[in-house]
Amino acid sequence: MKNWMMGAIMLCSTAAFAQTATNVEGSKLQFTTIKNMDAYDVQNQGRTGTCWSFSGMSFLESELLRNGKGKDLNLSEMYVVRKMYPLKAVNYVRMHGKANFGEGGGFPDDILCLREYGLVPQTVYDGNRQKTYNHAEMETLLESMVKELGNSNGVINPTWKNAFDGVLNAYMGDAPAKFDYNGKSYTPQSFAKELGLNADDYVLITSFTHHPYNSQFVLEVPDNWNWEKVYNVDMNDFTNIAENALTNGYTIAWAADVSEKGFNFKEGLAVVPEKDWNDMSADEKKNAFLEPIQEKNITAEVRQKAFDNFETQDDHGMHIVGLVKDQNGKKYFRVKNSWGTENFGKGYFYASEPYFQYKTTSYMVNKKALPADIAKKLGIK
Numbered sequence: 001m002k003n004w005m006m007g008a009i010m011l012c013s014t015a016a017f018a019q020t021a022t023n024v025e026g027s028k029l030q031f032t033t034i035k036n037m038d039a040y041d042v043q044n045q046g047r048t049g050t051c052w053s054f055s056g057m058s059f060l061e062s063e064l065l066r067n068g069k070g071k072d073l074n075l076s077e078m079y080v081v082r083k084m085y086p087l088k089a090v091n092y093v094r095m096h097g098k099a100n101f102g103e104g105g106g107f108p109d110d111i112l113c114l115r116e117y118g119l120v121p122q123t124v125y126d127g128n129r130q131k132t133y134n135h136a137e138m139e140t141l142l143e144s145m146v147k148e149l150g151n152s153n154g155v156i157n158p159t160w161k162n163a164f165d166g167v168l169n170a171y172m173g174d175a176p177a178k179f180d181y182n183g184k185s186y187t188p189q190s191f192a193k194e195l196g197l198n199a200d201d202y203v204l205i206t207s208f209t210h211h212p213y214n215s216q217f218v219l220e221v222p223d224n225w226n227w228e229k230v231y232n233v234d235m236n237d238f239t240n241i242a243e244n245a246l247t248n249g250y251t252i253a254w255a256a257d258v259s260e261k262g263f264n265f266k267e268g269l270a271v272v273p274e275k276d277w278n279d280m281s282a283d284e285k286k287n288a289f290l291e292p293i294q295e296k297n298i299t300a301e302v303r304q305k306a307f308d309n310f311e312t313q314d315d316h317g318m319h320i321v322g323l324v325k326d327q328n329g330k331k332y333f334r335v336k337n338s339w340g341t342e343n344f345g346k347g348y349f350y351a352s353e354p355y356f357q358y359k360t361t362s363y364m365v366n367k368k369a370l371p372a373d374i375a376k377k378l379g380i381k
Contacts, residue, residue: 024267024344028291029326031350036322036334037251038065040074042347044340046133049103052223052255053077054338055317056110056364059253060119060197062321063366066249069195078127079120079188080113081105082168082175087112088225089146089164097150100222101143103135107204107253107317107364108228115199117175118188124179127172138171203370203380204230206362207238209304214377219362221314230362235300237374239357243323243331245369252320253364254335256351257312260359264289265337268345270355272296292328298357306358314361324350 040061045054057075064070084105092101113119127133145164149156165174178187186194204219211217216229233241245252261277263270267289273280274294287293296302306312322334332350341347367380375381 024269024290026290029269031324031326031332034323034325034331035246035249037062037246037249039251039319039321039336040065042336042341043077043338044132045077045338048081048133048135050077050081050105050133050135051338052105052107052109052317053080055253055319055336056080056107057119058319058336058338059107059251059364060110060114062251062319063197064195066251067196073195074122076120076122076125076127078133078172079117079125079175080110082125082127082172083113083117084109085142085168086161086164089142090161091225092146093149093156093160095150097147100225101146103139104223105225106221106223106228106255106314107202107362108224108226110253111199111202111364112226114192114197118190118192119195119197120176120179120188120191121181124181125173125176135171138167141167201366201368202364203367204228204362204364205233205238205241206230206360207233207235207300207303208307209300210308219314221361223314231378231380233374233378235298235303235357237377238360239353241365241370241374242320242333242356242363244371245365246320246323246333248369250366250369252333254318254320254333254356255314255361255363256316256318256356257314257359257361258316259313260355261285262288262355263359265339265349266343268343268349270335270349270351270359272298272352272354272358292326292330295330295352295354296358298354303358307361312359312361320351320363321348 039058043054045051054077057077061070061073061075064073088101092099142164149160178185206219211232213232213234216231218227219230242252262272269289271288271293272295273288274296319336320333321336324332324334331353333356335349335351337347337349370380
């Protein structure tokens with residue numbers, strides 16, 4: 001997941017977001033909340049491709065809120081980014097440059113960091129943020145280093161890792177090994193343990209026909225650099241797991257494609273019109289974001305074709321915190337983004353159920369949120 005958007009760094013309470021309308025001038029859409037969960041302030045990833053960390057930390061923050069812990073705690077996204085970069089670099093070099101390297105990543109990275117390196121508060125480590133996050137220059141230097149090493153045919157000096165860390169430290173600062181927080185001393189691992197977060201509680205869900213249902217496979221997207229496995233379910237279970245999670249108070253870390261013309265963050269809506277976008281008139285395109293519309297019927301075949309043709313790619317990570325319905329009873333997911341608050345939804349938007357079914361590559365959820373019959377089929381305890 002690499003998507004980013006430049007914007008002002010502004011914070012916004014979730015309570016400030018109207019949940020009964022899109023807030024778009026002229027909109028006829030009216031939403032009624034089915035379920036809404038707590039989340040902390042909307043953040044801004046700036047000019048970085050680190051949406052996976054922002055959405056992943058937001059997800060874990062909501063897990064803490066659900067458990068009555070972590071009040072007013074903002075977890076450091078850049079701590080996770082700082083810990084993952086060296087691992088991606090080693091993987092890239094070991095694969096002789098035939099693996100993905102860059103700012104992109106996925107929710108498995110967040111869970112890997114939680115399990116192996118712990119977590120820290122934002123106040124302890126902010127990754128040298130100034131006016132906005134911008135990793136362009138740092139990324140250029142890091143990429144040039146690993147490409148040279150990955151293409152090397154000779155003996156590689158192992159001290160390259162020190163040089164790599166030196167660049168990270170220059171731009172982001174070294175990640176803390178110990179820190180004080182609220183009058184107590186911690187390591188990142190002891191801090192995560194005290195929060196009660198367990199990496200084994202989280203599972204990744206997808207739905208594709210090129211692998212057997214009710215089994216696991218390595219999701220074939222470039223940013224799955226550590227080859228994490230996902231659970232593959234049919235379309236009905238795919239949707240039911242998500243709805244069951246939300247109605248029972250669990251949020252969802254959502255990986256999806258946002259390059260569709262039906263995705264309009266500024267207007268606060270993501271839909272899949274039944275009519276092809278190129279065949280729509282100007283008024284039809286405008287009204288797609290202003291009133292309830294007929295959407296495509298998303299089948300397993302439609303979803304698979306979009307993935308196979310690279311029309312659906314793993315290009316953005318977001319955080320689903322609620323479920324609503326419009327005046328016609330159609331369901332939408334309420335989504336927290338990490339592009340700041342300069343949109344009609346103050347950093348949030350609504351994604352229709354067809355959009356979710358069509359454009360999701362995978363999502364992460366607490367395994368306790370799975371319906372019992374589906375968990376049994378998947379062998380999840």
